[in-house]
Structures are given as structure tokens and as C-alpha cells.
Amino acid sequence: MFGNVNIGYDNWLYLNVTGRQDQFSTLSPENNTLFYPSVGVGAVLSDVLKLPSTVTFAKVRASWAQVGGGGPDPYALNVTYGLLANPHGNANLGQINNGSIPNAALAPYTSTEFEVGADFRFFKNRLGIDIAHYNRRTTNDILNAGISATSGFGSTSINVGELTNRGIELLLNGVLIERGGFKWDASLNFSRNISMAENLGTNARGEAIQFLNLEESRVRGGERVQHILGEQLGMIIGWTHRTNAQGQKFYDANGFPVRSAAPEIVGMGRHPISAGLNNHFQYKNVSLSFLIDVRQGGSIFSGTNWYAYRNGLHKETLAGREGDLVVTGVLFDQATNRETDTPISVTIPRERISDYWTAYSNITENVVYNASYAKLRELSVGYSIPKKLLGKLPFESAAISVVGRNLALLWSNVPNIDPESGYTVATGAQGLEFFAMPQTRNLGVNLSLNF
Amino acid sequence: MKKIIKNGLVLGTLLLSQACDSDKLAELNINQNAVTDMDMSYLLATATLRIGGEYENTRANMLYAATMIQHTASNAGYFSGDKYFYNAQYSGAYMERHYTDVIRLYSEVIQKTASDPNLVNLNAVATILRAFDLHRMTDLYGDIPYLQAGNGLQGEDNWFPKYDNQKDVYAAIVRDVKAARDKLSPTAKALGAQDVIYNGDIAKWKKFANALLMRVGMRMQKKDEATGRSIFSEAFTSGTFTSNADNGTIKYLNGPSGFNRNGLNDGYWNTYKYSRDCKISRTFINWMKANNDPRLMIVSGGIGDPTAAPSTWNTDPAAQKGMPNGFNATTILNGNTLTEAEKEEFIRPGVARNMFSMLNLKYLDWEDPYYLISFAETELMASEAAVRGWISANAEEKFRSGVTAAITAWTAFDPSFVRSTAEISSYIAGRKFGEASNPEKLRLIGEEYWAATWLNDIESYSNWRRTGIPALTPTSDPNRFKQINEIPRRLIYWESEISSNPANYKAAVDRMGGDEFTTRMWWDGGN
Numbered sequence: 001m002f003g004n005v006n007i008g009y010d011n012w013l014y015l016n017v018t019g020r021q022d023q024f025s026t027l028s029p030e031n032n033t034l035f036y037p038s039v040g041v042g043a044v045l046s047d048v049l050k051l052p053s054t055v056t057f058a059k060v061r062a063s064w065a066q067v068g069g070g071g072p073d074p075y076a077l078n079v080t081y082g083l084l085a086n087p088h089g090n091a092n093l094g095q096i097n098n099g100s101i102p103n104a105a106l107a108p109y110t111s112t113e114f115e116v117g118a119d120f121r122f123f124k125n126r127l128g129i130d131i132a133h134y135n136r137r138t139t140n141d142i143l144n145a146g147i148s149a150t151s152g153f154g155s156t157s158i159n160v161g162e163l164t165n166r167g168i169e170l171l172l173n174g175v176l177i178e179r180g181g182f183k184w185d186a187s188l189n190f191s192r193n194i195s196m197a198e199n200l201g202t203n204a205r206g207e208a209i210q211f212l213n214l215e216e217s218r219v220r221g222g223e224r225v226q227h228i229l230g231e232q233l234g235m236i237i238g239w240t241h242r243t244n245a246q247g248q249k250f251y252d253a254n255g256f257p258v259r260s261a262a263p264e265i266v267g268m269g270r271h272p273i274s275a276g277l278n279n280h281f282q283y284k285n286v287s288l289s290f291l292i293d294v295r296q297g298g299s300i301f302s303g304t305n306w307y308a309y310r311n312g313l314h315k316e317t318l319a320g321r322e323g324d325l326v327v328t329g330v331l332f333d334q335a336t337n338r339e340t341d342t343p344i345s346v347t348i349p350r351e352r353i354s355d356y357w358t359a360y361s362n363i364t365e366n367v368v369y370n371a372s373y374a375k376l377r378e379l380s381v382g383y384s385i386p387k388k389l390l391g392k393l394p395f396e397s398a399a400i401s402v403v404g405r406n407l408a409l410l411w412s413n414v415p416n417i418d419p420e421s422g423y424t425v426a427t428g429a430q431g432l433e434f435f436a437m438p439q440t441r442n443l444g445v446n447l448s449l450n451f
Numbered sequence: 452m453k454k455i456i457k458n459g460l461v462l463g464t465l466l467l468s469q470a471c472d473s474d475k476l477a478e479l480n481i482n483q484n485a486v487t488d489m490d491m492s493y494l495l496a497t498a499t500l501r502i503g504g505e506y507e508n509t510r511a512n513m514l515y516a517a518t519m520i521q522h523t524a525s526n527a528g529y530f531s532g533d534k535y536f537y538n539a540q541y542s543g544a545y546m547e548r549h550y551t552d553v554i555r556l557y558s559e560v561i562q563k564t565a566s567d568p569n570l571v572n573l574n575a576v577a578t579i580l581r582a583f584d585l586h587r588m589t590d591l592y593g594d595i596p597y598l599q600a601g602n603g604l605q606g607e608d609n610w611f612p613k614y615d616n617q618k619d620v621y622a623a624i625v626r627d628v629k630a631a632r633d634k635l636s637p638t639a640k641a642l643g644a645q646d647v648i649y650n651g652d653i654a655k656w657k658k659f660a661n662a663l664l665m666r667v668g669m670r671m672q673k674k675d676e677a678t679g680r681s682i683f684s685e686a687f688t689s690g691t692f693t694s695n696a697d698n699g700t701i702k703y704l705n706g707p708s709g710f711n712r713n714g715l716n717d718g719y720w721n722t723y724k725y726s727r728d729c730k731i732s733r734t735f736i737n738w739m740k741a742n743n744d745p746r747l748m749i750v751s752g753g754i755g756d757p758t759a760a761p762s763t764w765n766t767d768p769a770a771q772k773g774m775p776n777g778f779n780a781t782t783i784l785n786g787n788t789l790t791e792a793e794k795e796e797f798i799r800p801g802v803a804r805n806m807f808s809m810l811n812l813k814y815l816d817w818e819d820p821y822y823l824i825s826f827a828e829t830e831l832m833a834s835e836a837a838v839r840g841w842i843s844a845n846a847e848e849k850f851r852s853g854v855t856a857a858i859t860a861w862t863a864f865d866p867s868f869v870r871s872t873a874e875i876s877s878y879i880a881g882r883k884f885g886e887a888s889n890p891e892k893l894r895l896i897g898e899e900y901w902a903a904t905w906l907n908d909i910e911s912y913s914n915w916r917r918t919g920i921p922a923l924t925p926t927s928d929p930n931r932f933k934q935i936n937e938i939p940r941r942l943i944y945w946e947s948e949i950s951s952n953p954a955n956y957k958a959a960v961d962r963m964g965g966d967e968f969t970t971r972m973w974w975d976g977g978n
Contacts, residue, residue, distance in 0.1 A: 023476055025476045025477065025479040025480050026480055027480075028477070029476075029477045032476070074479070074480055074482070075480060075481070075482035075485065077480060078481070078482075078485075078487055079487070079604060080482060080485035080486060080487055081485070081486050081487070081488070081489035081493075081494070082485065082486065083493070084497065084708075084710060085708065086706075086707045086708050086710070086711065088496060088500060088647060088704060088710070088711050089644060089647075089702075089704055090643075090644035091493075091496040091644045091645045091646075091647055092490070092492075092493045092496065092645070093493060093496050093497045093500070093710065094489050094490070094493025094494045094496075094497055095494070095497055095556070096494070096555065096556065096559060097485060099551075101603050101604060101610070146951050147603070147610040147611060147951065148596075148610065148611045148612055148948060148951050148952035148955075149547070149550055149551055149947065149948075149951065150546070150550045150595075150596040150599075150600055150601075150612045150948070150952065151550070151555075151596075151599070151600075151601065151602065151603030151609050151610050151611070151612055152550055152551055152554060152555025152558060152600070152601035152602065152603045152604070153551070153555070153603040153604075153610075154551070156603075156610065203607070213950065213951055216947065216950070216951075220539070220540070220946065220947060221539065221946060222946050222947065222949045222950045223950075224950055224951075237950065253934075254934075262949075262953070262957075263949070263950055334933050334934075335933075337965060351929075352930070355930060
């Protein structure tokens with residue numbers, strides 16, 4: 001059930017109120033209804049205040065809204081059985097279908113967002129700024145969290161305590177030059193999002209849950225993506241090179257790097273900052289436009305590079321093939337599993353260099369990279385065929401353009417792979433890569449005809 | 452007010468959908484294509500067939516146990532147990548698969564049949580087999596989840612199972628198996644064809660339960676002899692296997708799909724043919740030859756290329772030659788392990804490992820039985836118990852019976868494996884059990900146990916760790932994991948558990964004193 005009221009006052013002040021009650025079939029009847037309201041206020045200041053002539057339009061807005069949702073998958077609440085395709089002689093074979101533990105107590109999630117924004121336009125609409133700040137708090141978010149497979153199941157759906165997302169979004173657009181048949185307009189958008197796992201719920205013993213396991217990396221060495229209490233969402237955890245209090249690195253007697261005692265945070269799976277720049281040039285009948293896409297701040301665990309190190313395919317593994325790689329650090333005693341303070345310096349023998357690089361790739365932080373990048377997403381050149389040339393043809397107008405997409409990677413820190421790679425669209429796997437195919441570059445021609 | 456009404460735009464849209472029927476809504480969430488209730492014996496059959504699954508049997512049994520125990524040897528790097536390499540996937544495979552494929556099904560059967568007196572047999576057999584598989588698991592890894600294993604559906608507490616101390620796992624196994632054994636009832640509903648081991652024969656299940664208890668009791672001999680002895684003798688008195696007809700084996704078929712087939716054999720031959728890369732170990736062949744073992748040409752398929760025609764194989768017993776453990780195709784030519792003549796033959800084009808005795812393809816069929824516990828084992832265990840004074844039985848009688856059973860059991864794999872009574876008696880007489888001293892008797896029993904558990908290498912590996920028999924020399928490849936100087940005493944835990952069950956994993960590792968190949972488990976002298 002949904003209700004919506006819009007009220008306007010004096011053509012400059014607007015109020016919008018909604019209320020909604022949802023019932024979700026994917027949740028159990030005890031917990032499947034949710035009510036959520038919203039209220040928004042907007043004021044067109046340019047209509048009511050006396051503003052300088054350069055300001056063509058000014059509007060400010062604020063809103064407070066709630067949104068809710070249920071479990072996305074149907075049939076997930078019950079344990080079901082299935083028969084295997086073939087019997088075994090005279091024996092029928094049955095199986096439990098669920099790979100994930102059904103949670104009948106799953107409740108809908110609620111997301112509450114507060115947003116303030118402003119929309120200003122200057123110089124007779126030649127320059128526009130739209131800026132917004134939002135703060136969203138989601139409670140009871142439904143997540144597929146990993147559990148120990150020794151329970152017989154790999155995951156379960158649970159309500160997660162409290163996650164927040166706040167940030168700003170900015171859109172600048174303007175007509176930079178307009179004279180003599182030549183026009184250049186551009187728009188820049190920028191957004192920054194900070195997330196936080198405020199509360200991940202409590203376990204059966206009443207203790208606060210410290211982390212939730214999301215996707216595990218395909219190399220299955222213990223690296224995975226987690227939501228960690230008090231950190232941003234989707235952190236990548238893995239092994240670091242074990243170091244002592246003075247920051248010196250530990251190596252074992254063979255000269256191989258030693259990994260940390262337990263997995264630690266090695267990066268953030270998501271990019272907090274994303275930005276884009278769109279430019280459009282027009283001269284008489286010719287137009288040119290290009291779009292640059294930027295992502296900043298996230299990290300990526302590269303399974304491809306992990307394999308490359310272990311198989312001697314990574315450029316770095318050229319070092320040491322003549323038996324000339326020297327490592328210096330502090331000795332870690334493998335036999336007793338103890339740190340020592342004996343300095344060591346080892347020249348890795350030629351026959352063991354492959355084991356050295358394998359041990360090197362086992363240190364997750366060596367194959368986790370800053371995944372910030374910028375790409376030339378689209379470039380297009382177009383020509384609008386003038387009416388004179390169309391002549392007697394039955395078209396109103398015609399235009400032809402050449403478009404290229406994903407044309408170039410402008411900057412990237414990740415060797416050997418595209419920093420945008422991933423192997424699944426599941427949100428829990430953001431930041432993990434494993435043998436992604438390179439992105440394809442597209443070139444095409446568009447012909448548009450109006451009748 | 453007037454201004455608002457005059458200037459305001461009031462857009463009221465109130466949409467009232469018809470009142471929702473909650474029952475109809477809940478019904479939408481019921482999958483019409485799935486079943487919420489099923490005959491639990493169907494799950495029993497599936498779980499049992501999965502014990503012999505290809506993935507984990509290839510890795511834990513073929514790649515690790517069989518080579519570590521020097522039944523087989525390989526020059527290939529991926530046969531990790533030959534040179535004590537650590538491969539995370541191979542080492543963790545049994546743990547990775549059996550909790551989700553086997554244990555959770557048994558746990559579900561046990562839970563669903565607990566309150567129905569007519570289903571006691573189903574409940575008891577599921578309990579016995581769950582204990583069997585987790586016993587194997589604990590013998591491979593040490594402390595493992597047992598009490599909470601596979602019980603994810605029964606509550607949030609079980610989502611991150613605790614690793615029980617091996618001592619407690621053993622106590623729980625004994626408790627569970629005894630209770631199940633005593634519950635078996637000829638009057639309750641029979642299992643019939645759903646039981647792919649004994650076809651529903653309750654008497655045999657009772658014997659199997661006792662055989663498992665004897666195995667468990669004997670395993671405790673080194674650490675807690677008193678308790679082990681009492682468990683063993685109670686089970687022995689209660690009654691165990693009396694002939695090869697009682698052998699606890701899973702009956703597989705030729706197909707139609709992978710589930711129906713013996714997974715170990717699938718890996719060794721049929722689908723994956725890994726046995727091209729491994730040969731019979733020099734240790735084992737030399738032992739069989741030294742004792743004129745009639746099993747030599749059962750175990751060995753001859754010398755030659757297993758993928759070539761059988762007529763090209765050399766099946767002369769005198770010519771059989773085992774591959775030494777611990778080398779790759781280059782290092783095998785170093786030093787004096789091979790004679791000069793052998794080295795020359797190895798380097799001949801197309802020969803290499805094919806100069807050594809191969810596994811016999813006749814016991815690697817898809818429909819060949821998969822061993823859980825055998826009559827040969829129970830007789831040999833009884834012989835050892837008699838020597839130790841645990842039971843009053845004739846040790847020599849049991850020894851003879853056990854070795855005979857070990858040899859004659861092979862006819863279940865292929866009729867050509869039959870051996871004459873004369874041959875068998877002459878072999879046993881040659882072992883000279885009767886006149887041996889007690890320590891010698893234990894050595895003879897241990898060696899025969901090692902030979903009797905060919906293909907059930909996880910069991911040979913456990914018994915070797917307990918007794919030190921047969922005497923094996925560790926291999927010393929320069930790239931062996933962490934430069935260990937002994938044969939591994941366990942497999943390393945499945946690495947995924949480090950991050951998915953960190954608190955319990957860490958507690959187990961702290962209690963055991965490490966998660967290494969060399970960490971000793973409880974019955975092996977550890978914590």
C-alpha cells in the first residue's frame with residue numbers, strides 16, 4: 001500500500017510526503033511487513049529572494065526517506081530435498097538441496113537516508129552546479145555471510161546490524177564556449193562515498209560479531225572479502241609479510257618470506273571515489289564528444305598475478321634466475337615457529353628461485369594493488385548531414401557518427417590485468433580478480449535517419 | 452489559508468490496493484518443484500556412496516597416504532606424499548568435502564529419525580557410518596569438529612563448529628557406536644537396497660560396529676592402553692567379522708554417473724588415469740619378493756606401459772621391480788639407489804618410470820569394492836591383542852586366519868586373483884610366526900596389516916604411525932616442505948578454515964601445538 005501527497009506553496013516552496021507498507025513473500029509471515037515513510041522539502045530560492053543577476057536559478061532541497069526490502073531469493077526459507085538423477089542399482093539417492101542454511105527469522109531491511117542538496121545555475125543557464133550530501137543508514141541488511149563448511153553448509157542469510165554510507169555527489173555542467181558556430185559544453189561529476197560497518201549483530205553467545213565473511217578468493221589461500229566491525233565495508237583481508245616491531249621483515253632459513261601469524265586487512269574492495277568528465281564539441285555540423293571515467297581509492301587482489309609469480313610468468317620473477325637474488329631481514333625459526341632477532345642475508349640459489357617466488361606470492365599484500373584507474377570510456381565523432389545534401393530523399397534529417405568505447409586505460413597501478421576486472425557481480429566479491437578476460441574495445445558506426 | 456488553497460497544488464493520490472491475504476502470500480514462497488520431506492534412507496545411500504568420492508580419495512589416499520606409507524612411489528611432483536611436498540588443496544581435500552558431502556547428510560538422517568522407533572536401524576547405521584568417517588577424519592588431521600559437525604541446520608551455535616580434542620572425539624565415537632550397535636533391531640524397518648554396504652543385514656552391521664570399535668581401541672594402544680584395551684575386548688567379545696563375506700566394503704557400480712562409481716579407482720585409472728604417474732614402491736615390492744608373497748602378481752600388473760596392450764607387459768614375478776620413493780625423474784639417477792643397469796634402462800627413450808611395476812588394472816574397475824574395514828584387519832588386530840594379553844585368543848591362529856583372509860579377499864575384485872591353499876599355507880609358514888618372540892610377532896602382524904590394507908592406505912598410514920611398522924626410511928628431497936626429516940605425522944588442515952572459522956581453528960592449533968606435518972596428534976603421542 002502506498003500513499004503520496006505533494007503540496008506546493010506560492011509556487012516556490014514544495015513539500016512531498018509518502019508512506020508505504022510492504023509485505024514480502026520471500027520472508028516468513030511473522031516478519032514480513034514493513035512500513036516506511038519519507039518527507040522532502042524543496043525551495044526555489046530564485047523565485048522568492050532577490051539574487052544577483054548572475055544567478056539564473058537556485059534551489060535547495062532536503063529530504064528524509066526510508067526504504068525497505070526483503071530477501072531477494074524466493075524459496076530460501078525452507079530445507080528441501082531432491083533426488084539425484086540416477087539411482088544406484090535398486091537404491092534411490094536423495095540429497096539436501098540447500099547449500100546455504102535457510103534462516104526463517106530473516107526480517108526485512110530498512111534504509112534511512114537524509115539528504116541535502118542544492119541546484120544553482122548561473123549566467124543564463126550556462127553554468128550549473130548540483131551538489132548533494134547524503135547520509136544513509138541501513139539496519140537489518142540482508143547478507144549472504146560465509147560460515148564454516150564443517151557445519152555442513154557454506155553460508156547463511158542473516159540480518160546484519162547496521163551499515164552506514166555517507167558522501168557527497170557533485171555535478172558541474174556548463175557551456176564553456178559558444179560563439180561563431182562553435183560550442184563546447186562539458187560536465188563533470190564527482191562522488192565520494194564512505195561506508196562503515198557500525199554494528200554486525202551479536203552471535204549466539206551475545207557477543208558482538210567482529211566480522212562477516214563474504215566471498216573467498218579463487219586461489220583459496222585464506223584471502224577473502226569481509227565486512228569488519230568499525231571499518232569500511234568490503235575490506236580485503238589476507239596475509240602480510242611478517243615484520244617485527246622495528247618494521248624489519250622476517251625470512252626463514254631458506255630466505256623465503258614468512259607470512260603474518262593471522263590474516264590482516266590488506267585493502268579496500270570498493271572505490272570510494274568515482275568521477276567522470278564528459279566533453280562535447282560542436283562546430284556547425286560536426287560534433288566530437290568524449291567521456292573519461294575515473295575510480296579512485298580501491299584495491300584489487302589479483303589471482304592472475306598470483307599465478308604469474310608461481311609459474312615464473314611475472315616480470316618480477318626474472319630476478320634471481322642466475323642465483324643472484326639476495327634477501328636481507330630477520331630470521332624466523334620455522335622449526336620452533338618463533339621470531340628471532342638474528343639478522344640474516346641469504347642468496348637464493350638458482351634451483352630454489354621458483355619456490356622463493358611461490359612463497360612471495362603467498363604473501364597476499366604482494367599481489368594486492370591500488371586499483372585506481374581512469375579510462376577513456378567513449379569517444380565519438382559525428383556529422384549531421386545538412387538539409388541541402390539530403391535533397392529529395394524522404395528523410396527529415398540524417399546523421400552519421402563513429403563511436404568507440406573502452407578505448408584506452410589512461411592510468412593504472414595494476415600490472416598485467418585490467419583494474420576493473422572481477423569474476424562475479426556479487427557485491428561480496430568486489431576487489432577479487434582471477435583470470436579476468438581483458439576488456440573489449442568497441443568501435444562502431446551509427447547512422448541515424450528521421451522520417 | 453486561502454492563499455494555500457488558491458495557490459497551492461494539492462495532489463493527493465491515495466492508492467489502496469485490495470487487502471493482502473497473508474496466507475496466499477506465504478504460499479508463494481513454497482517451491483512447488485521441491486520436496487520438504489523425504490525418506491531418510493535416500494540420504495543414507497547418497498552419503499555412503501560419497502565416502503568413496505573421487506576428489507578427496509585421490510588427494511588424501513592416493514597422493515598422500517599411499518606414497519607416505521611407501522605402498523606406491525612417484526616421480527611426479529603432484530604426488531605430494533612421495534617427497535613430502537605441501538599442497539594446500541590436496542592436504543585439505545578430505546576436510547573440504549566430507550563435512551558437506553557426507554557428514555551433513557548423516558547428521559540430517561540421525562536427527563530426523565531420532566524419535567521414530569520403527570526407524571532405529573536407519574538411525575543406527577547412519578550413526579555408525581558418521582562415526583566411521585569422522586574417525587578417518589580425525590586420524591588424518593587431529594582435533595576436528597565432531598560433536599557439532601554437519602549440524603548447521605540445528606541452530607546458530609553450530610555454524611562455527613568447535614574443534615573437539617581428539618581424546619574427546621575418540622570417546623564420543625565409542626559412545627555413539629556402542630549405542631548404535633545396541634539399538635540395531637531385526638524387528639524394526641529394514642534398510643534393504645538403500646544400504647549399499649550390507650543390503651540391510653543387521654547381523655553384519657553389529658559386526659561392523661564391533662570391528663570399528665576394535666580399530667578405535669587398538670589405535671589408542673600407544674597413548675591410553677588401558678582404555679583402548681577395554682574398548683577392544685568388549686567389542687571382540689560382542690562379536691565381529693567371521694569371514695570375508697562380512698567385509699565392510701561399499702558396493703559400487705559401473706555407472707551411469709560418477710556417484711555410482713568407486714571414486715578412488717576413478718582417479719587411479721578409469722577417468723583420470725593417475726596411476727600412469729605412480730608405480731608400486733620399491734619398499735613394498737622388495738618386501739613381497741623377500742617373503743615369496745603370493746600377492747606379488749595381484750598387487751602388480753606387470754612392467755610396461757599401462758595404456759599399451761596387456762600383451763606388451765612383463766608379468767614375470769622375478770622381473771618385478773619397485774620404484775624407489777623420494778625422487779623425481781632427474782634425481783633418481785643420482786647416487787646409488789638405482790644400479791647402473793637400472794639407470795641405463797631408465798634413460799632409454801620412452802621408458803623412464805615404465806620400467807617399474809605398475810598397479811594392476813584389474814582391481815581398479817569402477818564397480819570394484821571400496822574398503823572400509825576388512826576381516827583380515829580384524830583378525831590381525833585380534834592376533835595383536837592376543838600377543839599383548841588383551842584377549843584370550845590364539846595369536847597364531849588369528850595371524851594365519853588374517854593373512855589367509857587378506858589373500859583370499861582379492862577374488863572379490865577379479866577371479867584371476869585366486870591363490871591355492873597350498874601356496875597360502877606355504878607363505879604363512881615362511882613367516883615363522885609361531886617361533887617368533889613377542890616383539891617379532893608384533894612386527895610380523897604389523898607388516899601383514901600393511902600389506903592387507905593395500906588400497907585402504909589411510910588405514911595403513913594410521914597403523915604405521917601407531918606402531919612404527921613397517922620400518923620406513925623417510926625420503927629427503929631438497930624441496931620437501933620445511934625441510935622435515937621424518938615422514939609426516941598428519942595432513943595440514945584445510946586452509947579455508949583459517950579465515951572462515953578463525954577462533955576455533957586457532958584454539959585447536961594452540962592445543963595441538965601447531966598445524967604442521969610434524970605435529971603429533973593425541974593418539975600419536977601429542978596433546
